[in-house]
Amino acid sequence: MATTHNVDNKRYRSLIVSIALFLSLIGALLAFTFYTSSLLERNTVLIDQTNQVANSAQAVIKDLFDLDSSYGEDTSSPHIQRVLERLEQNTALITNSIAAIGQGGQVTDLDGNDYTLPKINENSQAKISAANEQWQLLEPKIQSYLKDADNIMVDSSDELIQAVEQAKTSSLFINESLDELTDEVFINAERQADTIRLIQVLGVAAIFAYFLIFVFFFVRRLRDTDAEALAARRETQEIMETVNTGLFLLDKDLNIGQQHSRALTNIIGADTLAGENFTNVLRGRISDKDLNTTRQFIEQLYNPRVKEKLVDSLNPLNKVMLHNAHGADGADSRYLDFKFSRVYENKDIARILVNVNDVSDAVYLEQRLEKERSQNDMQIEMLTTILNVNPKIINEFITNTKAHIDKMNNILKNPGSSQFELEGKLKAIYREMHSLKGEASALKLHSFTKIASDAEDKLDALQNQGKLSGNNFLPLAVHLDDLLSLSNTIETLGERINQATPKSVSATNNTHATQSVASSATPASNIKTPAASENQSTHQSAMSMPVASGNDIDLSDESDDDQLSYYQSFAQDIAARQGKQVQLSSQTLAHTAIPAHLKNVVKEISIQLLRNAVVHGIETPAVRQSADKPAVGTIDLEIQSDSRDLIITLQDDGQGIDYDSIRQKLIAKGRFDAEATAQMSQGELLKQLFTSGFSTKEHADEDGGRGVGLDIIKAQVKEYDGKLNVNSELGKMTRFTITLPKA
Structure with missing residues (x-):
């Protein structure tokens, strides 16, 4: 089935040699053409040079006669100065040109191009020598006159008369010699041109003849090859058909x-x-x-x-x-x-x-099996989360997830035709999706996080594409369905675990606490939880495992230690993905009562602030150590309450806000030009940090870089009529202070 290389080489060796010879002929003809073109060019320059010498000689004679007839005129007059300058230039040109023509030297034309003149033959050499001999008689007299021509204190009339008299004699001989030289050079150039044309015609004829032979040879070889290929096809046709x-x-x-x-x-x-x-x-x-x-x-x-x-x-x-x-x-x-x-x-x-x-059938079967394995892994992941996280947190996550999905569905349903309305819908959906992803990431629900990240990729693409239309939002419905399906799955798993929980109660220290467990007909998101048990050990057991045997199960609100642990775990996970080390601490979280209607917004704001601090604030260990900082960055999350407000403060000891970096990013994204950013105050630059789609991070990932986190914080603070304050010191710290009215 395969044609041997050895046969191919032997068969086409002569063809390759023929092509090489053909190309060699063309190359030789081209080289000869380039050489002769250069030779003709130099002959043309030589002719031009001889004509220029002759013209300059005529100009010298004319100028000498002009000076002779104008003798007595003021030597400083424009006319005399112009004639003297021209006489001096032409004298120098004739001297240099005669020397170059006689020796085949280099000359420069009026355009500044340098040329090397060809060597002239003996006849031409004799003529240029005759012209040079006459010039050597005239040139010293001209120079003698020019020496004091413009000096009114010296009488140069004798030198002028001698130069004029010599010019009358020498000019005839110089012009005659140069004319004969020009004729001689022109005849030689014509002779060379005729020879070149003959050689070129013969070369082209030879190449054309060789080409005809080559084509004939190639066609014959091609015909033989086609015949062999046809025979090979016949030999294998029956096998290939079966x-x-x-x-x-x-x-x-x-x-x-x-x-x-x-x-x-x-x-x-x-x-x-x-x-x-x-x-x-x-x-x-x-x-x-x-x-x-x-x-x-x-x-x-x-x-x-x-x-x-x-x-x-x-x-x-x-x-x-x-x-x-x-x-x-x-x-x-x-x-x-x-x-x-x-x-x-x-x-x-x-x-x-x-x-x-x-192999389509086999691949589809593998895909079905892989999908089932993925679903099993997802359920194991969710089950692990349910068993290791306080049930109240799980219930809140399910409730919040459905609330986010409902909000995004309502946003999608709202009509919008103008670009302003469509951009507003896009930003609102982006904020809800980013909030949902933050809560899922905090619970290590990677299935939720993956779907939300994919949706954010599409939202980011829409945000950067410019013009929007209603159809651009249709693919987002698929992601919302997937998120809702996962939410229902984790809720169902929670219900099944609750069904297996005994409804009996146990007594501890003569104090009884009762707990009702949701039935299969009651969604996990609607579980009512009583107050915390007096027995601390029973409560700690409930935190780590919602299902227990022989002990009371406490499904009350998570303890303050649970909240801090929740935030610490979230910060550690982000730091691990970002290659950083952080330590989260709080002195007030355990002592501050958060109003029920603010719990969700406080959690959402805290999550976004923590993510922002780890991703943008805290440096990598190497960078921190180079700045004489501990390798582990510290973050303080404090929540305080007074009679009117709830105050959230998050401070990190990271790199602070680099306002120059914000300026450069604004320019790079095309939002402002360099002049406009240079005039921006720090307050104006901070406002840009909180705009949708703006981030100083180079590349987006699961944890940041899409410019949504701070936008969410701004929207939440605005919704609750709160206040937002940012303090930063470059290289040392950044502090966010958010005040939310309790009323």
Whole structure:
């Protein structure tokens, strides 16, 4: 099936040699043309130079006569000065030009281009020597006159008369010699041009004749090759028609061979494959990344130094989704498995044999099994959260999740046609989604976090695309359904655990506490929890495990220690992902009563502030140590209450707010120009930090960089008629103080 390389080399060796000779002839003709062009150019410059010398000589004679007739005129007059300057320039030009023509030296034309004059023959040399001899008689007299020509204290009339008299004699000889020289050079140039044209005509004729011979030779070789290829196709046709899998050969250029199995057209879904480039067949049907990787993979298969088994493990077309030829989803899209094998001729890799099978059914089965495994893992994750987190926190999360989803659904339902309204909807949904993700991340519910992050990616893309339309929001409904489904799942798991909880109560120290456990008909989000048990040990047991045997189960509000532990765990998780170390502490959280209607907003604000402090405030250990700080950053979260307000204060000892960095980011995002940002005060720059979509983080990740966290805080403070204050010291600390009215 593979054509041997040795035969190919012998067959086309003469063809390669012919092409090389043909190119050599063209190259030689081009080189000769460039050389002769340069020679003609230099001859042209030589002719121009001789004409210039002759013209300059005429100008010298004219100027001498002019000075002679104007003698007695004021030497400082513009006329005399102009003539003297011109006489001096022409004298120098003639001297330099005659020397250059005689020696074949370098000259500069009026445009400043430098040229090297060609060597002249003996006849021309005799003529330039005659002209130079006459010039040597005239030039000293001119120089003698020019020496004191503009000096009114010196009488230079004798020198002028001598120069004029000599010019009358020498000018005739100089002009005659230069005219003869010009004629001689022109005749030589014409002779050279005729020779060049003859050689070029002969060269072109030879190349054309050689081309005809070459074409005839090539066509005959091509005809022989076609005949051999036809014979090869006949030999393999019967085998290829009976094979049930897709078989074909690939050459080094990724071209599909002329022979392939009949089943290949049905498997690939293309009618014409023979001779097509493999990348063209796959383009548009797999990703550009996979296409590029496939090209590199096949190149490595042709590398004899790379082991075939090692390369096979990197096969990018192993069970790959091949979309239909029209690029739309449909029945024609299928999973194909490509196997690549080397075909050797002696010790050389001649071709790559490709075996293709349709493995769609097997892949779909694997996907169903994987989906079931993912669902099981998700339920285990949720079950772990339920068993290790205070039930009140779980119930609050379910309630808040459904509230966020309801808000986003209501936002989506609200009509909006103008760009301002659509942008407002986008920002509102973004805030709700980011809040939901924060709570899920704090509980280590990665399934929730993943869906919310995917939704944020789409929201971020919408925020950056510019013009919006109502249809842009439709894909978000899928994410909301997924989040609601997960919320229902965790609620159902909680109900099942509650059903297994004994309803009996136990006595401790002659004090009885009763607890009613929700039935299967009561959602976990509606569980009513009594006051905390007097027995502290019983309460601690309830915190860590909602299901117990032989002990009372306390589903009351989480203790203050639970709250601090909740926030500490959340901060530690973010720090671990960001490669940082933090320590969260609080002196007032355990002693401050939070009004019921503010608990959710306090938790949401605290989560966003903690995330902002860890992601943007605290530095990495290496940076902190280089700044003579402890490797572990500290964060203080304090909640205080007075008669009117609830005050949330979060302070970190991180890098502080870099206002120059905010300016640079505003310029980079195209929001303001450099002049406008330079005039902004620190207060105006802080306001930009709280705008939707603005972040100083270079790349967005699960924890930040989308510019939503501070926007959520601003919106919550505004909704509750609160106040927001920010203090920062570069390199030392940042403190957020939020005041929420209790009423």
